[in-house]
Amino acid sequence: SIVGTISSASDYDTYAIEVSAAGKLTVNLVTSETDSYGWIYGVVDAEGNVLASDECSNYAASCTAGRSMEVGLSGAGTYYIRIVSAVSYSVPSGSYTVTATYSDETGGVELEPNETYATAQAITSGESIVGTISSASDYDTYAIEVSAAGKLTVNLVTSETDSYGW
Numbered sequence: 193s194i195v196g197t198i199s200s201a202s203d204y205d206t207y208a209i210e211v212s213a214a215g216k217l218t219v220n221l222v223t224s225e226t227d228s229y230g231w232i233y234g235v236v237d238a239e240g241n242v243l244a245s246d247e248c249s250n251y252a253a254s255c256t257a258g259r260s261m262e263v264g265l266s267g268a269g270t271y272y273i274r275i276v277s278a279v280s281y282s283v284p285s286g287s288y289t290v291t292a293t294y295s296d297e298t299g300g301v302e303l304e305p306n307e308t309y310a311t312a313q314a315i316t317s318g319e320s321i322v323g324t325i326s327s328a329s330d331y332d333t334y335a336i337e338v339s340a341a342g343k344l345t346v347n348l349v350t351s352e353t354d355s356y357g358w
Contacts, residue, residue: 193291198231198276198283205275207290214303215296217263219273221248223255225286230278231255233290234326235263238270243304244324249278255288262322264301265294307331 196205209217221233230249234242244263248255265271273292277283302323306313312335315321323332338344 193289195287195289196275197287201277201280201283203276203283207273207292208270209273209292209294210270211265211294212268213296214267214298215265215294216298216301217265217271218260218293218295219263220258220260220291220293221246221255221275222258222289223248223284223286224288225284226256227284227286229282229284231275231284231288232278233259233261233273233275233288235261236272236274237265237304238272241304242326242330243271244326247278249284261324262301263324264298264303266303266305302332306333308333309335 194207198205211217217235219233219235221231223231228249230247232245232247234245236242243265244261246259246261248259263271273290275288275290300320300322302321303313305311307330312333313321315334315336317336317338321334325332336344
């Protein structure tokens with residue numbers, strides 16, 4: 193675990209984690225205080241692509257009890273956890289504690305890149321995938337191979353209510 197603070201509105205705290213293979217990274221953020229400005233934390237790959245992000249504030253979801261995200265990592269390499277102020281004109285009060293846990297398990301989690309048909313993530317019938325839309329330009333594409341014509345049912349369950357929709 194690492195304890196840090198955001199010292200200015202332009203402060204970006206970035207931590208690197210090296211992984212040996214594709215897998216899952218779980219990032220947990222706990223803050224010492226509830227703050228109306230809050231924090232944004234996320235995982236970025238070596239090319240600067242945001243793989244997942246989340247906001248913690250009085251308006252989004254308080255982090256004093258902790259917030260957690262799971263991110264699929266598509267291969268070995270260096271990934272970055274970035275923590276910033278959620279607003280451009282102020283800083284959140286108090287400190288945060290961030291913990292990152294890596295597992296080489298890839299089942300059930302979205303693996304980026306999967307934005308196009310060519311990079312679609314293969315899934316099987318009945319498989320559940322946890323994924324995130326990391327930006328307005330992020331598309332998550334999945335491929336399923338079937339042996340014959342028939343009915344395909346897709347069920348989408350979200351972890352939060354979102355006013356912008358899916």
